[in-house]
Amino acid sequence: MAATTEPPYLRIVRDIRRRIAEGDLRPGDRVPSTRQLATEWGVALATATRALTTLSQDGVVRAQPRVGTVVAVPDAAPEPSRSRRRATPNPTQSTEPELTRERVVRAAIAIADAEGLEALSMRGVAARLGVATMSPYRYVNSKDELTLLMADAAYGEQGYPEPPPAGWRARLELGARTLWRLHQRHPWLAQLSPLTRPLPLPNLMVHGEWVLAALDGLGLDPATMLDLNILIYSLVQGLAANLEREAQARAATGISEEEWIDGQAPAIDALASSGSHPTYVKILDSFARTGYDLDLDRLFETGLRALLDGFAALVQERAGQRPGSAG
Incomplete structure (x- = not known):
């Protein structure tokens, strides 16, 4: 009997677990984005998304808005059960969780919050939800429609008081x-x-x-x-x-924004020493000790x-x- 080939997404999962176990990635560290994983492993974005979704479901990583996916605290990262690791989806069985349009939209928002709008795809949403690739299309017709639904949901998260403030x-x-x-x-x-x-x-x-x-x-x-x-x-x-x-x-x-600014120091110094921008130099000198925080x-x-x-x-x-x- 031929050996079963391990799915690509599980290889990614195992590698990230190894890096966490060996201390290369520590709690709070940002793990590679779906785009980075797709490039590094030569896989589709949906495969990379499925890997991160699996790690998230196991408590190994978590999505952090404006940062991305980061390593979770150790006690929130249990090893998946043996039965779960061995489980293989049976295409003849209907084990797909019940979907709603709201679940599809919220999954898409979570991807965009963590990875950016460019990382959003219908395949990625399906992978995050753990459903068949075409399942989200039962609730939205396209990525464009999904994006509008996401925006409407996001803008609806906060409203206004009644009565309004005076003035x-x-x-x-x-x-x-x-x-x-x-x-x-x-x-x-x-x-x-x-x-x-x-x-x-x-x-x-x-x-x-x-x-x-x-x-x-x-x-x-x-x-x-x-x-x-x-x-x-x-x-x-x-x-x-x-x-x-x-x-x-x-x-x-x-590269972080601080590291990028540090890398521009020679160019900034050249502009300052040219003598053509005296006000700019005066402003820079005023921040010589404290620095400027944008x-x-x-x-x-x-x-x-x-x-x-x-x-x-x-x-x-x-x-x-x-x-x-x-x-």
Whole structure:
């Protein structure tokens, strides 16, 4: 009787377990992404996804949003049972867990959160769910449709209080910070569509309605109200896009942002010593001891404050052009 060839995904599983056991990968360390595993082992993305899914189901690794898949703590990584290791799916038996559209969408969101939108595929979703490759197609027609469902679900994770806070500025602050938190939780949202092609999503409209309702009654014309709504969204989207890009760059190069900056030191020094950028040099010198930490949360708050100050000036200007005053 011929020996059974071990499936490729199990070889990947065994190798990662070995690296963890030997200390090459420690708790909290990022394991190779699905794309890296697919390249390293010469397998399809779905095979790499199945390997990570198997390790996740066994408690060996866990998905960490904005980081990727990391090694779990030792006591959460039990060796799979002997019966489980030997189990082989029987195509004649219906052992597939019950699916719903919500389960498919949530599995896809988990992949995008951990690995980025580029790593998302229908095969990968099926592998994560442990079902046949074509099973998700019973609930969504395509990856494009799935992506829209993911975005709508993500935007629906947070809503707004009733009654709303008093004052248009407090409402806009809450709306902007709510969108920012959602984009931090799901950085891939910023990659979906340019501002010129808005997505007609019910749950995204909830956030737009909140902002527009805050601006209503301030004497602004409809075009200006929409412009201000877009400016708030663009602040969130523009900053959040860097979360996903940094994760992609780290996965592709294996280099952290700190290591990348260190590698640019010669080029930065050359610019500084050219004598053509005195203000730039003065700013750099002020951070000689403490360094500069590019904090996206701080940038968001600074940008939001500047935007709302500008809105306030515009509201005051419009209030001066009509009877009464803006609230």
